[in-house]
Amino acid sequence: MNLAATHLAAATSPGFLSPSGVEIAFLLVGLVTLGAAVVTVTTRQLVHAALWLVVALGGLAVEYLLLTAEFIAWVQVLIYVGSVVVLLLFGLMLTKAPIGRSPDADSGNRPVALAVALAAAVALVWVVVDAFRTTWIDLDGPAQGSTKVTGEMLFRHWVLPFEALSVLLLAALVGAIVLSRKNAKEARD
Numbered sequence: 001m002n003l004a005a006t007h008l009a010a011a012t013s014p015g016f017l018s019p020s021g022v023e024i025a026f027l028l029v030g031l032v033t034l035g036a037a038v039v040t041v042t043t044r045q046l047v048h049a050a051l052w053l054v055v056a057l058g059g060l061a062v063e064y065l066l067l068t069a070e071f072i073a074w075v076q077v078l079i080y081v082g083s084v085v086v087l088l089l090f091g092l093m094l095t096k097a098p099i100g101r102s103p104d105a106d107s108g109n110r111p112v113a114l115a116v117a118l119a120a121a122v123a124l125v126w127v128v129v130d131a132f133r134t135t136w137i138d139l140d141g142p143a144q145g146s147t148k149v150t151g152e153m154l155f156r157h158w159v160l161p162f163e164a165l166s167v168l169l170l171a172a173l174v175g176a177i178v179l180s181r182k183n184a185k186e187a188r189d
Contacts (some may be wrong), residue, residue, distance in 0.1 A: 057080045094179065
């Protein structure tokens with residue numbers, strides 16, 4: 001009886017070749033996010049790179065929304081898009097970075113950087129596939145992306161990294177202020 005019910009459920013559920021609208025949207029947003037990330041690291045204009053970073057991080061927030069992890073999506077928007085990118089843009093403005101093309105932004109190490117990026121990507125895919133090879137998601141339990149489950153995980157296991165991130169943001173802000181003070185002092189002399 002149980003085997004027949006399993007076969008019936010498998011026959012009526014959509015398979016790999018018949019994706020749902022959410023899966024198609026996830027794939028399309030993922031492609032746009034990947035494209036924005038590639039443009040972020042390949043553009044020679046620093047301000048454009050920061051703005052493409054906003055698109056890439058916003059795309060990740062949309063992916064979290066599609067995965068029904070609303071809390072994580074809003075944290076992504078508030079912390080990364082709202083704080084990190086704004087801090088980066090303030091740093092660019094305060095240090096009077098060039099607005100146009102920056103020939104000194106290219107160090108000529110593109111082949112080495114590409115090799116390191118590919119090695120990191122392969123290692124990341126390997127680790128994720130190995131970690132989740134035998135993991136099953138309990139669909140009858142509480143939603144994993146809900147605020148309650150996320151809050152419990154965050155404040156039980158991830159408090160220290162979360163606080164370290166806030167100290168990192170503070171250090172970046174102080175560094176931008178110090179750099180702007182030195183430039184203002186040099187301009188007066």
